[in-house]
Amino acid sequence: xxxxxxxxxxxxxxxxxxxxxxxxxxxxxxxxxxxxxxxxxxxxxxxxxxxxxxxxxxxxxxxxxxxxxxxxxxxxxxxxxxxxxxxxxxxxxxxxxxxxxxxxxxxxxxxxxxxxxxxxxxxxxxxxxxxxxxxxxxxxxxxxxxxxxxxxxxxxxxxxxxxxxxxxxxxxxxxxxxxxxxxxxxxxxxxxxxxxxxxxxxxxxxx
Amino acid sequence: xxxxxxxxxxxxxxxxxxxxxxxxxxxxxxxxxxxxxxxxxxxxxxxxxxxxxxxxxxxxxxxxxxxxxxxxxxxxxxxxxxxxxxxxxxxxxxxxxxxxxxxxxxxxxxxxxxxxxxxxxxxxxxxxxxxxxxxxxxxxxxxxxxxxxxxxxxxxxxxxxxxxxxxxxxxxxxxxxxxxxxxxxx
Amino acid sequence: xxxxxxxxxxxxxxxxxxxxxxxxxxxxxxxxxxxxxxxxxxxxxxxxxxxxxxxxxxxxxxxxxxxxxxxxxxxxxxxxxxxxxxxxxxxxxxxxxxxxxxxxxxxxxxxxxxxxxxxxxxxxxxxxxxxxxxxxxxxxxxxxxxxxxxxxxxxxxxxxxxxxxxxxxxxxxxxxxxxxxxxxxxxxxxxxxxxxxxxxxxxxxxxxxxxxxxxxxxxxxxxxxxxxxxxxxxxxxxxxxxxxxxxxxxxxxxxxxxxxxxxxxxxxxxxxxxxxxxxxxxxxxxxxxxxxxxxxxxxxxxxxxxxxxxxxxxxxx
Numbered sequence: 001x002x003x004x005x006x007x008x009x010x011x012x013x014x015x016x017x018x019x020x021x022x023x024x025x026x027x028x029x030x031x032x033x034x035x036x037x038x039x040x041x042x043x044x045x046x047x048x049x050x051x052x053x054x055x056x057x058x059x060x061x062x063x064x065x066x067x068x069x070x071x072x073x074x075x076x077x078x079x080x081x082x083x084x085x086x087x088x089x090x091x092x093x094x095x096x097x098x099x100x101x102x103x104x105x106x107x108x109x110x111x112x113x114x115x116x117x118x119x120x121x122x123x124x125x126x127x128x129x130x131x132x133x134x135x136x137x138x139x140x141x142x143x144x145x146x147x148x149x150x151x152x153x154x155x156x157x158x159x160x161x162x163x164x165x166x167x168x169x170x171x172x173x174x175x176x177x178x179x180x181x182x183x184x185x186x187x188x189x190x191x192x193x194x195x196x197x198x199x200x201x202x203x204x205x206x207x
Numbered sequence: 208x209x210x211x212x213x214x215x216x217x218x219x220x221x222x223x224x225x226x227x228x229x230x231x232x233x234x235x236x237x238x239x240x241x242x243x244x245x246x247x248x249x250x251x252x253x254x255x256x257x258x259x260x261x262x263x264x265x266x267x268x269x270x271x272x273x274x275x276x277x278x279x280x281x282x283x284x285x286x287x288x289x290x291x292x293x294x295x296x297x298x299x300x301x302x303x304x305x306x307x308x309x310x311x312x313x314x315x316x317x318x319x320x321x322x323x324x325x326x327x328x329x330x331x332x333x334x335x336x337x338x339x340x341x342x343x344x345x346x347x348x349x350x351x352x353x354x355x356x357x358x359x360x361x362x363x364x365x366x367x368x369x370x371x372x373x374x375x376x377x378x379x380x381x382x383x384x385x386x387x388x389x390x391x392x393x
Numbered sequence: 394x395x396x397x398x399x400x401x402x403x404x405x406x407x408x409x410x411x412x413x414x415x416x417x418x419x420x421x422x423x424x425x426x427x428x429x430x431x432x433x434x435x436x437x438x439x440x441x442x443x444x445x446x447x448x449x450x451x452x453x454x455x456x457x458x459x460x461x462x463x464x465x466x467x468x469x470x471x472x473x474x475x476x477x478x479x480x481x482x483x484x485x486x487x488x489x490x491x492x493x494x495x496x497x498x499x500x501x502x503x504x505x506x507x508x509x510x511x512x513x514x515x516x517x518x519x520x521x522x523x524x525x526x527x528x529x530x531x532x533x534x535x536x537x538x539x540x541x542x543x544x545x546x547x548x549x550x551x552x553x554x555x556x557x558x559x560x561x562x563x564x565x566x567x568x569x570x571x572x573x574x575x576x577x578x579x580x581x582x583x584x585x586x587x588x589x590x591x592x593x594x595x596x597x598x599x600x601x602x603x604x605x606x607x608x609x610x611x612x613x614x615x616x617x618x619x620x621x622x623x624x625x626x627x628x629x630x631x632x633x634x635x636x637x638x639x640x641x642x643x644x645x646x647x648x649x650x651x652x653x654x655x656x657x658x659x660x661x662x663x664x665x666x667x668x669x670x671x672x673x674x675x676x677x678x679x680x681x682x683x684x685x686x687x688x689x690x691x692x693x694x695x696x697x698x699x700x701x702x703x704x705x706x707x708x709x710x
Contacts, residue, residue: 022231022375026317029227066292066311070285073315077278084274100324103277104317109231112315168481170514174227175390178383182376186492190371208608211661218678358681358688359500367494369448380492384506388677391512392668 008126011134018141018181019188023109027101028142029177035158038146040087040094042139044105047083052076052111053119053131061120072115073107080106110134141184149180219393222321222345223352224386229318233349234378237356245309247353249291251346253319256287258342261323262335280323281315288314318349355385403638404458406588410579411464411633417575418568422472423528426568429476430467436480437463440487448491455496458639459487465504465633468569469626469673470511471522473535478515482507499639500684505630505676512674520544520669522565541566543624547667550610552620559623567670570629580632589636592645596652597631597672598622604660625663627656630672635679642686651686655679 017023024045031037056075059068080103087094087102095102114134119127151157153172155164170176222228229250236246260283268276291310296303313319322345326338333341356378362368363377372380419427441459445452463483470479486507493500511519521538529535542552542564554564562572570576583589602618609617622628635641635652642648658679659672668674 022234025230026227026321029230066288069311069314070281070288073281073285074278077281080277081274100321100328103324104228104320106277107281107315107317107320166477168514170387170390170510173387173390173513174225175383175386175513178227178379178386182372182379182381182383183488183492185379186369186372186376189376193371208661208665211658212665215658215662355681358684361688362493362498362500362684365494365498367498369492369494372492377492380489381500384489384501384509384677385681387513388509388674391509391674392662392666392671392678 008129009133011130011137012140013137014192015134016137016141016188017110017114017134018138019185022185023114024105024138025181027098027105028145029181030174031098031101032142032146032149032177033153033172034150034156035143035146036093037097038142040091040098041101041105041142043087043091043094044083044098044102045108045138046135047086048076048079048106049108049110049135050128050131051079051083052106053115054128055079056111056115057120057124057127065116068116069112072112076106076111110138145177145180145184149176215392217344217348218351219389220344221348221352221389222318222325223349224382224389226321226325228321229316229349230379230382232312232316232318233353233356234375235312236349236353237360237378240357242309243350243353243357245306246313247346247350249309249313250316250318250349251343252291253284253287253313253316254322254345254349255339255342257284257319257323258326258338258345259335260284260287261327262333262338265327276327280320284315284319284323318345322346352382356382402454403588404455404461406583406586407461407633408457408464410583410588411461411468411569413575413579414468414569414572415464417562417572418468418472421525421562422523422568424531425529425533426467426472428531429470429472429474429479430464432476433463433467433479433483434460437466437483437487440484441491444487444491450495458496459490459503462486462490462503462507466507469504469508469567469629471519472568473523473529475515475518478511478518482511485510496639501677501680502634502637502640505634505673508670508673509677512670522567525563525565539565541669542571543626543669544667546610546620546624547663547669552624559619566624567626570626571623573623573628576628576632580628583632583636588638589632590638590641590643590645590648590652591636592648593636593641593652594631596649596654597627597635597656598652599649600653600656601627601631601660604657604664608660608664610664621660625659625672626670627659627672630670630676631656634673634676640680640683642683643690647686647690651679651683654682 011017015021018025018028027041031041052072052075056072059071084095084102119131122130147157149171151162152166152168153176155162155167171180218224223230223233232246232250236243261280264276264279264283268279288310292307295306295310299306322342326341359381363381364374368377415430437459441456442452445456466483466486467479486503489501489506490499490503520541522541523529523535524537524539542554543566546552558564560574564571580594584591584594601621605618605621606614610621611617631652635655642651655672655675659675662668662671662675
């Protein structure tokens with residue numbers, strides 16, 4: 001029972017989609033430089049992923065793998081339409097902020113691949129709970145990254161000027177996202193595993 | 208001189224290094240020569256044919272139905288996905304099981320979908336061949352970025368790298384520095 | 394035995410030559426430069442110690458490479474550059490170097506990576522210089538900034554600097570990268586002591602000269618070659634960045650072509666875009682090429698060993 005409980009929450013920390021599995025990192029790197037952008041991505045990702053995974057879970061399991069993948073993607077593309085309409089209606093500046101990453105969130109690897117690998121093997125209530133925590137894990141990380149990058153990259157927070165003394169403008173650029181995310185992933189691993197690293201990378205070899 | 212400036216411009220427009228599209232797939236591609244060839248070839252096929260489909264969809268779809276553009280792109284990519292699996296099964300025989308994974312990981316990848324959207328977004332005066340060449344260029348960009356990562360792959364996975372950073376974190380920092388240098392040249 | 398001794402003290406030879414450049418820079422720019430250099434060295438060394446401790450590794454003399462890198466960074470900056478920004482860049486250089494596995498696994502020259510980091514984060518501050526021979530106290534506000542001589546050369550194709558001033562570094566630019574006479578002496582010393590890759594150095598110099606002949610920046614081809622080598626940190630980068638033994642290919646034959654390639658690409662970029670100090674940026678972009686060549690060298694070495702073993706077995710039989 002403890003193991004089952006543990007795995008439901010795993011998306012938040014132990015199996016965080018960004019820090020552990022490096023999924024959906026493109027919008028984090030490029031758009032995750034301000035809190036406003038992060039809010040837009042959080043809204044789009046959360047809504048699309050939760051509804052897509054839930055709806056797609058009702059599909060028959062005996063279809064060929066490739067067909068299931070395509071249907072998952074098509075379901076997500078259909079869910080994208082009302083999410084986009086709602087964004088246009090209630091948060092009009094979201095879509096111009098994140099550009100092509102808005103539709104790309106609809107075909108993120110959690111919906112396309114993780115559903116088949118993990119979620120659809122669970123019972124529905126656990127699946128939904130697990131999805132929610134995966135989404136929360138993603139949201140927490142992108143929010144944190146965006147806050148740090150906005151403060152130190154632009155000297156603002158939520159578009160209000162905080163300080164211009166400690167600005168490293170490179171942090172707000174995509175390359176800054178790459179480097180910062182890499183450092184954060186390393187820190188995450190160090191915090192999780194401490195001195196030992198179990199189940200490390202493949203192809204570890206001496207130079 | 209022309210070749211060098213074109214090479215720099217090509218790298219500066221690279222979708223992976225400037226927009227982080229397809230980074231995870233590239234990590235897989237850089238792991239070995241076999242993975243690199245397999246993934247790069249399949250991604251290039253997807254981006255090229257996908258761009259061709261994008262041209263057809265963009266030509267037919269009116270602006271008022273922009274909401275279903277993603278749906279049509281996904282359907283087109285799905286067709287390419289099934290078509291490629293079918294062709295692979297017909298011509299690779301016993302090796303189908305070995306090679307099909309390249310098709311699976313490439314299909315609904317950010318590199319492919321991102322290319323289609325990028326091409327569509329910058330396609331004001333481009334004709335059919337303009338779309339196709341943009342798709343080919345994106346595929347070539349993926350190959351270039353994968354080669355850049357392959358050169359450092361062994362070092363980044365070496366035991367000399369601290370355990371916490373070995374592999375993906377070090378690769379991200381490495382790509383970030385290359386991207387930083389390209390940004391400095393822009 | 395002598396080779397082993399040399400290898401473990403490469404950093405010492407670099408520091409000695411960089412120290413000479415620092416002394417002359419402090420003569421031109423006074424206590425401001427000394428303070429900047431001191432902060433860079435202090436921050437780099439402290440960051441190195443902390444990184445080594447966090448990685449549970451032993452402190453060795455290789456840690457002193459961080460001092461050499463810090464001195465290189467300080468010599469590439471305007472003497473009045475923000476100390477805070479320089480400190481951040483030094484921390485970045487050391488952290489990145491250690492993330493990649495330290496001295497024996499370096500991918501990028503730490504000084505080059507730090508310079509490109511500063512170029513993308515504080516470009517305006519990095520490319521504005523005080524007048525040469527104007528000494529500012531620590532904390533004193535700079536009265537006037539100027540574009541570097543490299544900037545004038547890139548934009549207009551001329552500098553108006555006499556040969557004597559060129560040799561002595563008596564013109565506007567990054568503190569330690571313009572003292573041409575001292576750089577030439579440093580290059581000779583380091584090549585003779587095998588502190589840097591001779592192949593890479595020669596490749597860079599010859600590549601720059603050839604390009605200056607093919608696409609001259611001035612009417613006079615000799616003047617074009619002279620200024621192409623002396624401006625845009627070309628000579629400094631040829632010695633301390635491209636020829637860095639940690640990153641350049643090991644065999645001089647391959648290192649020559651690596652240096653040549655870097656020089657040609659950077660010359661073209663300067664000629665087409667007037668990008669100042671392009672060679673430093675290109676050295677970062679060329680790092681994958683250097684790694685590819687090193688991988689090739691390793692494969693050749695393994696193949697040679699296998700051949701020798703086979704021959705020995707054949708002879709035995």
